Amino acid sequence: MEPELDIDPAPLTSDTFFKSPGYWRVNASREAMEGRGAIVEKPPLAATEAMIAAREAKLGVRLPQALRHLYRMMNGGYVGWLFVPLKAEPQPVYDDWRGAFAIDYSSLVPLEKLRTVAEHYEDFTHEPEEVPAGADRLIILQARYGDMTLLDYTQGPQPRVLIVDYDKPIGDDPVDIAFATFDTFFAALRRRRSSDAVVGGTAKEPGPRLGGLPRSDWPSRFWGPSGPHAFHGNAITRKAAFIPKLAADDALVSETQARLGVTLPAGLIDLWRTRNGGSVSSRYIELMTDDGLEERETLRYPVPLEYLVSLAGLSDRIAFPPGDVPWKQRHAGADQLIVLEADHNRAVLLDYRDRPDGDPAVLLVDDLDRASLADALRFGRFDDLLAGLRIPRGG
8 A cells, every 4th residue: 555645764954954945035036037127136045144143133042053054054945845753653644744834835934034923923813812822932933824833932042843733722732743952853854755745836747849749839839828928917017118018029029139139049939929928838858867867847937028138137137145246247148148037046048159140059047146057958059949848748
């Protein structure tokens, strides 16, 4: 019989704790691509010692050293579905495990959102009898309604970690499990062996490659049934000076190429004539790696032509935090790299740096802050990327 909950026995480490930055982080690159005029402040990925000390002073506590270390790696973020055992020899069944970090949220809150249970309850009640005991000495690491992971300072300066459910019936103990220290809590954390639930969904089972279809079918299978890019709706909502077109025409293509000083790939123009940016349906490509065949996500949500910008131009719209090198200084030839989409530090770039013929390479960059562009996944031509995309079955 298959296990209900297939737990990976391997302990977590500080390097494997975070899965990605939290959804609450300012998406500076995306906001800067939309280009509303003001310089966008890019928050630091990691908390500084000064940030940690300031929050500790505000809360009147000293955070556990291991937690401080995690915040110095990333100022809160998505950790995936994590569990702790409810008994000494847990079986692979849900009753023997308890989700941590409010499993639907699965995140460690950023420093600036650390607050007490008492402050949390002030949001919806002023009845003292409804507030848990010791609430002003319980600090929330994550909460979804009454499901909370807490630092418990009620017994002294070295906190316990509690996982509680305050939505239980009156009279029931809300504490599902307690750990004497943050270290013992962290050592108990485990992931499922199977893939984590992913915010925003997972890829559909891949179908045939786009390159195996007639070229006339590529635009409809590339975009799928999705609607216009969000920038279009945003422009309408805020009554912007211009509204991006729903589909590119000759005038828009000419204006964009003149503004950027490049010739866009013919394959890209064909796609954008059908839809001027938006959510991509056929977004995954299969690559052979040392570990075997790997599925890699490519274009997710490329922007309308009106918003295309060079990496140098995008960099100029962002105020980088102290210690971060602006992208146009970090990456040589940034003025010849055209950004098709950017999401936090991830970007898809048209690379004209060695392409005077106007048929650029395509770079998939995981981290503009850290990665060298030489390490980015590279396709020699835009059509090379398109032809390898897998069409979702039923898509």
